[in-house]
Amino acid sequence: MSGKHLLVTGFGPFPGVPINPSAVVARRLAALARRHGLAGGDVRLLILPTAYGAIPTHLVPALAEAPGAVLMLGVARRATRVRVEVRARNRASRLFPDVSGHVARRLTLSADGPAERRAPPAAPALATLRRNGIPAIASNDAGRYLCNAAYFRGLAEAAPVLFIHIPPLPRAGRPGPYRRGRSPVEALAAALVAVARGLLARPSIHRADRAIEENAMGAVPNPISGVL
Template sequence: MGRGPLLITGFGPFPGMPENPSARLARRLAALPRLGLALGRPPRRLVLRTAYAAIPGALAPALAEAPGAVLMFGVAGRARRMRVETRGTNRASRLFPDASGTISARLAVDPNGPPERRSPAAALALAALRRYGIPAARSRDAGRYLCNASYYRALAEPCPVLFVHIPPEPRTRRPRRGRIGPGPERTLRALAEVAVLLMRQGRSRG
């Protein structure tokens, strides 16, 4: 079981998304003083290139350092609320290239892996977000792209792992009439609670 700090990940830009909000969220959450105090040490933050090579090149080495838990973020272009992903599947798409222009060499993320890997932390995280009034939904489909591939890889580790898809930032910051959602500070507080719950779950396993 990992005894290291919490690992928070996000993704860098990709075609059509020149500024990835998941990277910004990962940085802000990792720098949150109250989270470091609650955990007893600052989290580690990792922004992954949106490329398949980033999984063995950056994610795998970070996982090899045995983090206490892993909280991952990605952006879902059509989402209107946070999506708490319950599983990563052993499937990849050969239709869409990554940001470097590379297409997955095979249809399976890991030819020797199981069909799917599930996250027991998803239910607790979803409940925590809803307690803070954060619009969130349970999702069983993390896609066939880098989000799913990285989640599937991370779920092979013995520590708690969770992936949360966030919606893209609106083109205008003016809220829509009648649809004023929670502010960024409340969202950060909710995600900080999710992070603490992940670490507690990891310690209870140990």
């Protein structure tokens, strides 16, 4: 079955983040979305290794299955509110190694790609989160690490795609910025189900720049760390 399923993605651990909150929330979101019958219950979960090599080996095959919508999650360690990413930029940094010790191959993600790719679902998703009690803001900067790289690749697809950065989860017993009476994971996952429902209701769009260089998403050993 293809074309109508929901793809939910999160990231695994990376240096400084041994337990990635995006994976925790993505798992709960996928479970709730199935329970609510989104996409006829066909909700697929993908926890990406935090490595540049995971984009061609994990993300691209999942996108090739033609999901009806893609909701991507990542963690922003300094954020205090949920950030709805409005765009992904065709840029990378060679300063930050991934979990395998590699950095981006070059400073652009795609030699032939546009300077940026924008996400039309961002504005309605932001409104949905706020209606569901989630403190959220729009963000124009998805960073220069794996989150931006994965988002840039995802936005090349015709299906509605959205990336949301979540802040670190508060410690047990503390509600953080979320409504009291629900755990932060439950509150976020429930609100994201509503966001996913909106994504699935949107039509696919034509991407004139859909064909990009997959090899440009590769990685090279980090010359700073010396990891091979």
